[in-house]
Structures are given as C-alpha cells and as structure tokens.
Amino acid sequence: xxxxxxxxxxxxxxxxxxxxxxxxxxxxxxxxxxxxxxxxxxxxxxxxxxxxxxxxxxxxxxxxxxxxxxxxxxxxxxxxxxxxxxxxxxxxxxxxxxxxxxxxxxxxxxxxxxxxxxxxxxxxxxxxxxxxxxxxxxxxxxxxxxxxxxxxxxxxxxxxxxxxxxxxxxxxxxxxxxxxxxxxxxxxxxxxxxxxxxxxxxxxxxxxxxxxxxxxxxxxxxxxxxxxxxxxxxxxxxxxxxxxxxxxxxxxxxxxxxxxxxxxxxxxxxxxxxxxxxxxxxxxxxxx
Amino acid sequence: xxxxxxxxxxxxxxxxxxxxxxxxxxxxxxxxxxxxxxxxxxxxxxxxxxxxxxxxxxxxxxxxxxxxxxxxxxxxxxxxxxxxxxxxxxxxxxxxxxxxxxxxxxxxxxxxxxxxxxxxxxxxxxxxxxxxxxxxxxxxxxxxxxxxxxxxxxxxxxxxxxxxxxxxxxxxxxxxxxxxxxxxxxxxxxxxxxxxxxxxxxxxxxxxxxxxxxxxxxxxxxxxxxxxxxxxxxxxxxxxxxxxxxxxxxxxxx
Numbered sequence: 001x002x003x004x005x006x007x008x009x010x011x012x013x014x015x016x017x018x019x020x021x022x023x024x025x026x027x028x029x030x031x032x033x034x035x036x037x038x039x040x041x042x043x044x045x046x047x048x049x050x051x052x053x054x055x056x057x058x059x060x061x062x063x064x065x066x067x068x069x070x071x072x073x074x075x076x077x078x079x080x081x082x083x084x085x086x087x088x089x090x091x092x093x094x095x096x097x098x099x100x101x102x103x104x105x106x107x108x109x110x111x112x113x114x115x116x117x118x119x120x121x122x123x124x125x126x127x128x129x130x131x132x133x134x135x136x137x138x139x140x141x142x143x144x145x146x147x148x149x150x151x152x153x154x155x156x157x158x159x160x161x162x163x164x165x166x167x168x169x170x171x172x173x174x175x176x177x178x179x180x181x182x183x184x185x186x187x188x189x190x191x192x193x194x195x196x197x198x199x200x201x202x203x204x205x206x207x208x209x210x211x212x213x214x215x216x217x218x219x220x221x222x223x224x225x226x227x228x229x230x231x232x233x234x235x236x237x238x239x240x241x242x243x244x245x246x247x248x249x250x251x252x253x254x255x256x257x258x259x260x261x262x263x264x265x266x267x268x269x270x271x272x273x274x275x276x277x278x279x280x281x282x283x284x285x286x287x288x
Numbered sequence: 289x290x291x292x293x294x295x296x297x298x299x300x301x302x303x304x305x306x307x308x309x310x311x312x313x314x315x316x317x318x319x320x321x322x323x324x325x326x327x328x329x330x331x332x333x334x335x336x337x338x339x340x341x342x343x344x345x346x347x348x349x350x351x352x353x354x355x356x357x358x359x360x361x362x363x364x365x366x367x368x369x370x371x372x373x374x375x376x377x378x379x380x381x382x383x384x385x386x387x388x389x390x391x392x393x394x395x396x397x398x399x400x401x402x403x404x405x406x407x408x409x410x411x412x413x414x415x416x417x418x419x420x421x422x423x424x425x426x427x428x429x430x431x432x433x434x435x436x437x438x439x440x441x442x443x444x445x446x447x448x449x450x451x452x453x454x455x456x457x458x459x460x461x462x463x464x465x466x467x468x469x470x471x472x473x474x475x476x477x478x479x480x481x482x483x484x485x486x487x488x489x490x491x492x493x494x495x496x497x498x499x500x501x502x503x504x505x506x507x508x509x510x511x512x513x514x515x516x517x518x519x520x521x522x523x524x525x526x527x528x529x530x531x532x533x534x535x536x537x538x539x540x541x542x
Contacts, residue, residue, distance in 0.1 A: 003376055004405025012402040020390055086386035090446070093348040093382070094403050095375035097368060287352035287366075 009096050010104040017108025021074065022115075031116050034070045038120040041066060054131030056123060056141055060256040064181040064249045067149050072173025074112045075156030078105045079283075080169035092286075102279045106153060113149045117142060137258035144255025147268035148248050152177045154275030161282040180271075184247035190240035195227030197243065200278070202226070207281075246271075301326045301454055301484040302347060306356035309342050315508050316342045319356065322503045322513040329480035331499035332488040333529065339508040340488035341383050344458050347486070348380045361454060376404070379452035383459055383488075385443030389432030393423050393442045396431060400446045417445040420475065436463040444475070455479065457487040461494060473497050492526045495519075504529065506536050 004012075021027040041062035042048065048058045082088045091101060121142070127133040152173075159172030179193045202223025203216040229235060251264040302324035309317040317339045324330040332340050345351040347358050349365030358365050363374035387396055397417065401410040418424050421441040426434055431442060440463065447455060460476065461469045476485060476498045489495065495502055495516065502519045504512035511532045512519060519528050 003372075004403060008405060009403055012399065016388075016391075016399055019395075020388070023390060085389065086382065086384060087388055089345070089350050089382040090380075090386050093350050093375060093378075093380045094400065095372045095405075096403060097372065286350065 003095065006097070006100055009100045010107060013091075013096075013101060013104025014107035014111060017078065017105055018111045020077075021108070021112045027112070030070065030073045031112075031119065034066065034116045035119045035122070037066050037070075038063075039123055039126075042123045043126065054127045054133040055137060056127070057256065059123065060141065060252070061249075063145055064148065064252065067145070067152050068174060068177040068181040070116065071109075071113065071149055071152035071177060072156040072159060072170050074109045075153055075160050075173055076166050076170040077160070078109060078157055079160040080163050080166045084164040084166075098280055098283050102157075102276055102283060106157065106276060106279075109153045109157070110150055113153060114146065117145055117149065134258065140255045140258050140260050143260065144252045144264075147255075147265065148252050151180065151248065151268050151271045151275070154272045154279065155180065157279050158275055158282065161279055180246055180248040182247075184244045184250055188240075190242070190244035190246070191227075191231040193246050194231055194240065194243040195224050198227035198230075199224035204281070299325050301361055302330075302456075302486055303359040304343065304347070304356070305358075307343060307346060307353050307358060308355040309339075309346065309351065309508075310354040317346075317353070318508045320505065320508070320510045321356075322510060324484060324486050324501060324503075326484050327482075328501050329476065329485045329487070329499050330501040330503060331495040332486060332503050332505070333490070333492070333495055334488075334505040334511075335490055335533075337507070338490075338505045340490075340505060341458055342508075343505070344380075344383075344456050344486070344488060348378065348456055349374065350382075376450070377453045379447035379450065379455045381440075381443045381447045381455075381457045381460055384462065385440045387431045387439060387442055387446075390430060392428050392430055393418075393434075393445065394427050396442060396446060397449055400449055404450045406450060413449050413451070416451075417448045420448060421445040422471070437465060437468040440464060440468075440472070444472070448479070453483060455483055455485045455487075457485065459488055459490075461489070461491065492529055496525050504532055506533055509536070511536050 038059060042056055042059035045058045051057070079088070082091065092098070124133060124138050127138075155176040156173035159174075159176050160169040162172055163169050176196075179196060183190050183193055199220040200223070203220035206216045206219035231240060248268075251267045254261045254264055300323045304320055304322050307317050307320045308315065320339065320343060332343065334340050342351065346353050347360055347365060349371040352366045360374050361377055363370040365371050365374060388399075391399065394414070397414045398410065401413060406413055418427065421444050423438065423441050423445055426438050426442075431439060434442070440460065444457075444460065447457070457476070461472050464472060473494070476487065479485060480498065487494075487498070500516055502512065502514065502516055502525075503510070504519075516525075519525060522528065523531070
C-alpha cells in the first residue's frame with residue numbers, strides 16, 4: 001500500500017494553500033495593498049527625507065500595524081472556510097496527522113507572507129537608488145519582519161480555528177495580533193494579553209486535569225474573569241507591565257537597527273511554536 | 289489467539305463495539321454494536337439524525353467515541369499511528385461530498401494522490417477513477433461550478449483513487465437524479481465484488497438494490513443488524529423497517 005512521508009504531506013498541504021491564495025483575485029488585492037502600504041509607510045513621511053539616511057526606520061514603526069492587518073487576511077480562510085465547507089472532514093480522514101495539517105497550512109500562509117515581503121524588497125531598491133543602504137541592516141530588518149509575520153500567522157490561525165465565519169476569523173486574527181503589536185504602545189495592550197493568557201492557561205489546565213474539553217470553556221471564562229480582576233482591580237501591582245514583555249515591536253527594534261539578538265529570535269520562534277501547539281490542541285477538540 | 293479466533297477476527301472488516309458519542313446532554317450514539325464481514329456491501333439504514341454519519345465519522349477516525357471501541361481492518365481509528373495505516377487502506381466519501389470549490393477534479397485528485405503518496409502510479413490511478421466515475425467531461429472545470437451529481441462523482445473518485453480495501457460512503461446517492469442514482473448503485477455493486485463497503489442511506493430501495501447486510505439505527509440506538517434476507521423475513525424491507533421503528537418507539541414509550 002502506497003504511503004507518503006511527513007514532508008510530502010506537509011508540502012502538499014502547503015502547496016494547496018499557496019495555490020488557493022494565489023489563484024484567487026482577492027489574494028492579489030491583499031498582496032497589492034500590502035506592497036502599497038509598505039511603500040507608503042517607508043517613503044510618504046517627510047521624516048524619511050529629513051533624516052537623509054538610507055534605512056527603513058519609518059517603515060519599521062508601521063510594520064507591526066501593517067502585518068497586524070495583512071496576516072489575518074491570509075489566515076482567515078485557512079480553517080474557517082475549511083470547516084464551513086466540510087472539507088476538513090475530507091482532509092483529516094486522509095492518511096495525515098493533525099500536526100502535519102497544522103504545519104502544512106502554516107507553511108502555506110508563511111509562503112504568502114514571504115511573497116509579500118519579497119515584493120516589498122522593492123523598497124530596498126528605492127533606497128539603493130537614493131543612497132547606499134547597508135546590506136546587513138536590510139537583511140536583519142527583513143528577517144525581523146518575517147519573524148514577526150510568522151508569529152502573527154500562527155496567532156491568526158488560532159483565530160481561524162475558533163470559528164466557521166471568515167469575517168469573524170479575520171477580526172479574531174486582528175485582535176490576537178493587535179495584542180502583540182500594541183502591548184506596550186497602547187495602555188490596555190499588556191492587560192488584554194494577560195487576560196487572554198490566563199484564560200488559555202485555565203482551559204489548558206482543565207484539559208490536562210480532566211482529559212475532557214467539554215467544560216474547558218467555563219475554565220477559560222474563569223481564567224478571563226480572574227485576569228480582569230487582577231488587572232482592573234490592581235490586585236497584582238505591575239500586572240500589565242508583566243505582559244508588556246510580549247510587545248512585538250520592542251522585540252523587533254534590534255532587528256531594525258541591524259542587530260540580531262538571540263533573545264528576540266527565541267521570542268518570535270517560541271511564540272510561534274506555542275501558538276502552533278495551541279492550533280493543534282484546538283484542532284483535536286473535534287474528538288472531545 | 290487461537291486459529292479459530294484468528295480466522296473469525298480476519299473475516300470481520302469493520303467492527304463497532306458499544307459505540308457511544310455524547311455531546312453535552314445529547315447522546316448522538318448510544319452503545320451501538322455491529323460488524324461488517326469482509327467482502328460484503330452493508331447498508332447503514334436509518335432516518336435523518338439517527339447517528340449514521342456520527343458512526344461513520346468515528347469509524348474513519350474523524351471523531352473519537354465517548355465510549356466503546358471501533359475497529360477497521362484490525363486498526364483502532366483513535367490510535368494516531370493505526371489511524372494512518374487504516375486511512376491508507378480506506379476510502380471515505382463524507383456526507384454531501386465536500387470538496388475544495390476552487391480546485392478542478394484534476395487538481396483535487398492530484399492533491400489527494402500526493403497526500404496518499406501514490407507517486408508514479410498517480411497518473412494511471414487518476415485515469416482509472418476518471419473512467420469508473422465518468423468525470424472526464426468536467427475534469428478541468430472548478431468543482432464549485434459542477435452540478436451536485438458531478439461533485440458527488442468526484443467525491444467518489446477521490447475515495448477510490450488508491451484502490452482501497454474498504455469503502456465507507458455516507459449517503460452516496462444523496463441529491464442525485466434517478467439516472468445518476470442508477471449509475472452510482474451499479475458502481476457500488478461492481479466495487480462490492482472485490483471490496484468491503486459500508487454505505488449509509490435513508491432510502492429503503494437502496495438497501496435492496498446494493499446491500500447484502502443491513503444495520504438499522506434509530507435515534508442513536510441499534511435497531512437491527514443482520515443479513516438482508518433476515519431483515520426481509522416476514523415482509524418487504526419497507527414493512528420491516530417501519531415495524532422495527534414502531535417497535536422501538538413503543539419500547540421507549542413504555
């Protein structure tokens with residue numbers, strides 16, 4: 001009996017997702033918007049010309065917000081559409097493991113993100129025309145964009161797994177990414193992340209303790225209420241500050257200055273791994 | 289295991305033992321037990337909402353049972369590694385034949401074939417199922433633009449692509465016109481000569497047209513399990529089905 005390797009399965013699913021996005025006019029609209037927004041954010045502000053430096057500092061400030069909107073547009077259909085059409089049943093009854101499906105879809109979405117970023121390299125071309133951009137700085141900057149984008153892809157996938165409605169999946173994805181993009185710059189950002197994490201931990205704790213997800217929602221609600229009490233009630237001083245450490249722009253900052261810090265790479269890669277693990281957990285809830 | 293037990297175990301391809309599936313306070317399946325012997329076409333008969341699709345989702349490993357045990361070709365669908373081995377030998381047509389609307393039948397079969405690791409045999413496998421399911425004329429049209437009949441046939445084609453030993457078909461003739469129904473039944477009869485098939489239906493004539501074994505469920509409970517001749521003893525399939533359902537209702541009311 002024929003069998004396929006994990007690599008074949010993952011790449012097969014990734015290829016399908018990539019073709020599905022690029023075979024759809026909406027996909028090109030999102031890509032064009034992304035490229036236009038990146039170019040606008042890089043060169044529209046007067047500050048770019050005032051500074052007279054061949055770097056992307058102006059784009060760096062806006063990139064978390066651009067990715068916060070662009071990435072959920074990629075991920076919104078990944079699961080929501082699949083479950084709405086019932087094709088998840090077809091896919092998950094093929095000889096595939098849940099982890100392979102999650103990784104395949106993740107890689108497909110990362111592929112679209114990478115294409116978007118590859119096109120936005122045109123901005124570096126403009127810099128090269130205007131001045132002499134530092135190659136190392138450009139490399140670290142784009143690596144930072146890509147790492148932040150992959151974290152947002154994994155977070156957006158969680159949003160898509162929570163609903164069968166594509167629009168709701170987009171909104172949930174934006175909210176999830178916004179928590180990371182605005183954790184420090186918006187006063188409530190850290191608090192929202194704290195509440196979401198406590199809710200998630202309570203649900204996970206329930207699952208581990210009782211092995212059943214039927215009432216995990218109540219546990220999540222309890223965790224969320226606890227988080228709100230700790231945050232709004234100021235029961236734990238510095239509750240918000242604690243979770244401001246999840247601020248993606250802060251972890252990106254060094255990449256934008258040409259420095260690749262291991263701690264920042266671990267933050268993005270680790271956050272992505274945790275979010276993908278949660279995707280696997282959410283996918284397995286059909287068995288509960 | 290004794291020789292007798294071993295032979296007996298081999299002759300059963302699909303086995304459900306006290307399968308239950310409970311969602312909160314609602315029991316979609318309640319301790320359902322049946323078996324399908326190798327090389328037979330078994331019809332899973334019951335009204336809408338009887339638990340047919342839930343049972344099939346459990347047998348294919350899409351859902352896990354709340355209690356009880358399922359076994360297909362000796363593999364446990366709830367065990368991750370065994371489920372993979374089982375899925376390599378099993379073809380499944382889910383209810384309503386869900387397919388990717390933006391893909392053509394060619395792309396769908398190529399995708400499924402790649403996932404199944406058919407490699408160099410993929411081209412001939414696609415040619416075989418295209419012929420078997422008569423989908424050549426719509427081969428390069430997006431699935432989303434096909435009629436329900438063609439979509440169902442593409443669904444059948446993907447289930448047959450790897451020439452599986454076992455087929456589980458959830459309402460394979462649902463939504464088809466009379467001519468298409470006749471074609472699909474003919475295909476099932478032909479496939480039934482070499483494969484074990486479990487198909488669900490709520491159409492009584494379908495049972496007589498294709499099946500040799502029958503499992504009847506109602507409101508999540510097993511009502512009958514046996515051969516078609518045993519079901520027909522003392523009446524037609526229709527008369528016996530209604531009698532079984534009435535008997536079940538009376539028992540529950542008492």
